[in-house]
Amino acid sequence: MAVLEPGDPSELARRAAAGFAERYAAPPTVVGRAPGRVNLIGEHTDYNRGLVLPVALPHATYAAAAARTDGLVRIASASQAEPWDGSLDAIAPGSVPGWAGYAAGVLWALREAGYEVPGVDLHIDSTVPLGAGLSSSAALECSVAVAVAGLLGLDLDDGLREALVDAGVRAETEVVGAPTGGMDQAIAVHGEEGCALLIDFDADVHRAVPLELGGRTLLVTDTRVTHELTDGGYAGRRAECEQAARLLGVPSLRQADPEAVERIEDVVVRARARHVVTEVARVEATLAALDAGDWPAVGRCFLASHVSMRDDFEISTPELDTAVSVAVEAGALAARMTGGGFGGSSVAIVPDDRVAAVTRAIDAAFALNGYRPASHLVATPSAGAGLVEPVS
Numbered sequence: 001m002a003v004l005e006p007g008d009p010s011e012l013a014r015r016a017a018a019g020f021a022e023r024y025a026a027p028p029t030v031v032g033r034a035p036g037r038v039n040l041i042g043e044h045t046d047y048n049r050g051l052v053l054p055v056a057l058p059h060a061t062y063a064a065a066a067a068r069t070d071g072l073v074r075i076a077s078a079s080q081a082e083p084w085d086g087s088l089d090a091i092a093p094g095s096v097p098g099w100a101g102y103a104a105g106v107l108w109a110l111r112e113a114g115y116e117v118p119g120v121d122l123h124i125d126s127t128v129p130l131g132a133g134l135s136s137s138a139a140l141e142c143s144v145a146v147a148v149a150g151l152l153g154l155d156l157d158d159g160l161r162e163a164l165v166d167a168g169v170r171a172e173t174e175v176v177g178a179p180t181g182g183m184d185q186a187i188a189v190h191g192e193e194g195c196a197l198l199i200d201f202d203a204d205v206h207r208a209v210p211l212e213l214g215g216r217t218l219l220v221t222d223t224r225v226t227h228e229l230t231d232g233g234y235a236g237r238r239a240e241c242e243q244a245a246r247l248l249g250v251p252s253l254r255q256a257d258p259e260a261v262e263r264i265e266d267v268v269v270r271a272r273a274r275h276v277v278t279e280v281a282r283v284e285a286t287l288a289a290l291d292a293g294d295w296p297a298v299g300r301c302f303l304a305s306h307v308s309m310r311d312d313f314e315i316s317t318p319e320l321d322t323a324v325s326v327a328v329e330a331g332a333l334a335a336r337m338t339g340g341g342f343g344g345s346s347v348a349i350v351p352d353d354r355v356a357a358v359t360r361a362i363d364a365a366f367a368l369n370g371y372r373p374a375s376h377l378v379a380t381p382s383a384g385a386g387l388v389e390p391v392s
Contacts, residue, residue, distance in 0.1 A: 003359075004222075004377040006058035007127050009033060013062055014390035016078075020064035020123035023076050023083075028064035028123070032147030034385035035060040036128035037135045037187040038220050038347050039338045040196055041305055042283040044313060046181030048241050048276045049202040049254035051283040054183055055211065055218065056191025058382040061126035061139035063103070065147040068119035073107060075100045077124040088119050093174045102137050105171025106144045112170070113163055117148060129375070131226030133344020137176075138184030141168035145189075146385045156386060164385070165189050179235045180340075191384035198287065202254045209287065211381050216295075216333065218379035219350045221362055223319035224372040225343030233342045237272060237313060244273035253277060275312040279305060295333045298349065302334035315341025319371050323362050330354065330361035347379065 013031040020028040035056040042052035068074075073091065076083035077099065084100035088107060096104040103122055111117045122144060128136040145164040146156065154160055168185035172178050186206060187197050195208040241253055247264055248256050253276040261277055264270035282301045289297035306324050310316040320337040323346040327335040331354035338347040350358050359376050366374050 004375055009388050013388040016062035016064040016125040017390040019078050019125055023123055024121050029066045030147050030150035031388050032063045032143045033060050033388045034139045034142035034188045035382055036139045038379045041286045045279050046183040046201050047238055049252035050280040052183045052199050053196050053283055054187040055196045056187050056382045056384055058380045059127040061128055061143040063143035063147040064123045066121050067151045071119045073119055075103050075122045101176045102140045103144045105175030106141050106167050108175055109167035109170035129222050132222040133339025135184035138168055138188045141171050142188040142385045150387045161189050179238050189385045193383045194381050215352050217350050217352055217355050219348045220377045220379050221323045221346045222375045225317050225319050234340050240269050240272040244269045271312040275308045299334040302336040306336035309337055317343055320346055322365050326361050326365045327358050330358040332358055
């Protein structure tokens with residue numbers, strides 16, 4: 001059983017600082033940290049002005065940073081072979097290829113918002129698995145954002161946190177070109193220890209929801225089927241949702257009437273819209289079930305969500321379907337795929353005494369089917385982004 005440990009934040013900040021010093025021959029000024037996330041329920045609802053219920057992971061990305069006076073930006077990563085160097089003034093939408101665009105894009109977005117961002121040296125380290133649907137990109141963006149805020153001496157009050165969320169969203173959607181909806185950056189910045197975060201994108205509000213697991217574990221299984229948000233599948237689903245809203249004459253599918261959705265003539269567009277309106281309702285039902293401690297009801301919500309993503313939204317994979325079904329067969333109370341789809345991870349709520357059995361069963365099923373070995377992590381609800389003091 002491969003289990004990815006999150007590591008100690010202070011030790012990981014020290015590791016990021018040491019990597020910075022080795023590359024740039026000087027210590028960093030600050031180290032910013034931002035977590036990955038697992039979404040309990042509410043998939044592809046954020047850009048449809050709906051509800052989502054994510055949890056911040058203990059696994060996080062660390063950005064060691066120091067300001068420069070010459071307007072140069074240098075970005076390196078412990079997990080990427082090629083660093084990126086360029087002029088701060090030259091950063092613009094589409095100007096920075098690959099992984100570095102997520103970090104450089106934050107600098108551009110903060111400047112666009114009026115912050116006096118200097119040139120900067122950055123070194124990135126992370127325990128968020130790449131391509132697992134656990135928002136490694138938003139963790140990167142938000143770790144850089146809080147590091148830059150630290151360089152500028154800004155306090156991470158509510159107003160600044162919202163500005164950092166916006167900077168991460170603009171970096172991803174405008175500079176990198178991934179048409180995501182904002183959930184990932186919001187949970188990376190606003191996550192609270194021991195809580196999920198209910199985000200209402202129509203009302204533009206969020207609140208912490210205490211997550212009383214009481215002898216249960218949030219188990220995430222990375223199927224190792226890598227997904228990319230810029231490969232067209234995500235954008236295609238978003239376009240179909242927008243088409244459905246136009247056909248229904250509503251600003252977004254959050255305002256769509258379920259009966260009207262069923263009258264859409266285009267079979268595919270109807271199915272996409274059906275997923276969104278029913279998924280928003282499932283978020284509300286899940287909240288009620290969690291509040292009542294009704295775990296069978298949570299399980300039914302998770303199952304219905306997975307079936308909807310598999311059949312109506314068509315974003316699951318055989319590996320995800322296997323991870324979900326086997327987890328439930330082996331004792332999970334609830335399981336579903338999580339994230340943007342086309343690969344990535346599943347999430348399950350498992351009694352503590354069944355975690356080992358569930359992971360063994362999934363691993364055995366993957367081997368039997370000839371899939372790549374899965375990896376697993378425990379999603380302890382954790383705090384959002386901030387600065388971290390490295391251990392000396």
